[in-house]
Amino acid sequence: MAGLRAIVCFSGGMDSTTLLYEALAQNYTVETLTFDYNQRHRIELESVQIIAARLGLPHKILKIDLTQIGGSALTDLKIEVPVQAEQGQEITVVPLRNTLFCTLAAAYGETQAIDEIFYGPVKEDFEVYRDCRRPFFDSLEESLSLGSSYERAVKIHTPWADKTKAEVLRRGFELGVPYNLTHTCYLGMRPACGKCGSCRARLAAFAEIGLRDPLPYQTMVADRD
Amino acid sequence: MAGLRAIVCFSGGMDSTTLLYEALAQNYTVETLTFDYNQRHRIELESVQIIAARLGLPHKILKIDLTQIGGSALTDLKIEVPVQAEQGQEITVVPLRNTLFCTLAAAYGETQAIDEIFYGPVKEDFEVYRDCRRPFFDSLEESLSLGSSYERAVKIHTPWADKTKAEVLRRGFELGVPYNLTHTCYLGMRPACGKCGSCRARLAAFAEIGLRDPLPYQTMVADRD
Incomplete structure (x- = not known):
């Protein structure tokens, strides 16, 4: 029997692809929603389309050009993505x-009568990104519920918020996630650079659970298996 | 002496133009921010530019195409704008x-180190638009403060939230707001249609304070002075 309808915010990366498989495993009837925010690594949009098509899921890409706001290496090509282990990821x-993304998901959900949203921050994201913490999502759920056009309880599911990337990956292997199809590199490289913060975190998670990342990389990386 | 810096969300309409003059009267150092959301009445963007230039204020236009989400007569050309008094404005x-707009303002503010945002809903907006109520803005202030990249207290000033359109207008005349330069019509007509909910509310406010609206209209409207 078909379960509750849910929107899964899906970037094509390893965490949100695992999130998508988790929502399906929990029997939600899923639509995927992806944001084309003019990110440096727009190549991830290809992964989204391939994975959604493979699962036969409706998927929508919403464009919102965040280069207009700037302030980040991911949306401002003049700011370099840090590729040294000792560099912080704040930029x-x-x-x-x-x-923004949860609000757009809730707005789109309002037009589709869907109140359940899946969003994929993991435990390590807290260190750099304050809007990956559960108290933030609790507050946002309230704001979105109060701000919607009719009385509804918007629910933002963040099953990975208290899980490490390695724990998410372990769950993903149970669920059969095709990690070879996901995209992670902040530089948007394919083969992946293996050096940016995003690649390094991915490789570290695979190393921690003792499995080989099926993704091709530019160079062999020291901490890779 | 220059006051605190603030972002005024400015649509070029009568309420937000009065808001802009109010923020200046309160000695804020103002930047205006306008949203080009592919609204049917995009002509309001011209008013914005004329008024901001007249005041010599920095102004930024952020594009976010809300026709991608749809669900409203203001962003979906297939849905008609109601022009009969007995029709509800829900559509x-x-x-x-x-x-979305307050979040974008706060995100842009984050890159400019501005935490004060002015937003212009009026008392009557409550009836149709749930996200015009102060409990909603209180909740959103908390979400935005929790979600920002660093500890900051985002403040959303809504001085008109407990004022009727007529009261706002009365204040605007004290402040010397050039209402002839503002735009109101939901249909985007110039001269204004005088029939849509937005035109009718404007004309009713002018009628209530016994002043003539300096804006040209397509037809003489019954409740116009």
Whole structure:
């Protein structure tokens, strides 16, 4: 029997692809929603289309050009993406990105009568991105419910918020997630650069659970298996 | 002495133009921010540019195409704008528009180190638009503060939230607001249609304070002075 309808915010990366498989495993009737925010790594939009098509799921791409706001290496080509382990990732923060994306998901959901949203921050994201914390999502759920055109309870599911990337990956292998089809590299490289913060976090998670990342990389990376 | 910096969300309409003059009267150092959401009445963007230039204020136009979400007569040309007094205005609701706009203002503010936002809903807006109520803005202030990249207290000033359109207008005349330069008509007509909900509310406010609206209209309207 078909379950509740849900919108899964889906970037094509390893965390949100696992999220998508998790929502399906929980028997939600899923639509995927992806944001084309003119991100440097727009190549991830290809992964989205391939994975959604493989699962036969409706998918919608919403364009919102965040280069207009700037302030982040992910949306401003003049700011370099940090590729050294000792560099902080603060410069990759896109101001209020999760707030914007969850709000757009809830707005789109309003037109489709869908109140359930899945969003994929993981435990490690907290360190750099304040809008990945559960108290933030609790507050946003309230704002979105109060702000909608009719009385509704918007629910933002963040099953990975208290899980490490390695734990998410372990769950993903149980669920049969095709990690070879996902995209992670902040530089948008394919093969992936293996050096940016995003690639390094991915490789570290695979190393932690002792499995090989099926994705091709530019160079062999020290901490890779 | 220059006051605190603030972003005024400015549509070129009568309420937000009065809001802009109010923020200046309160000695804020103002930047105006306008949303080009592919609204049917995009002609209001001309008013914005004329008024901001006249005041010598920095102004930024952010594009976010809400026709992608749809669900409203203001963003879906297939849905007609109601022009009969007995018709409800519910169909002009753009899902979570204020949430999106305040979030974009706060995100842009984050890159400019501005935490004060002025937003212009009036008392009558409550009836149709749930995201014009102060409890909603209180909740959103909390969400935006929790979600920003660094600790900050985002403040959304809504000085008109407990004032009727007529009261706002009365204040605007004290402040010398050039109402002849503002735009109101939902149909985007110039001269204004005088029939849509937005025109009718404007004309009713002028009638209530016994002043003539300096804007040209297509036809003489019954309740116009």
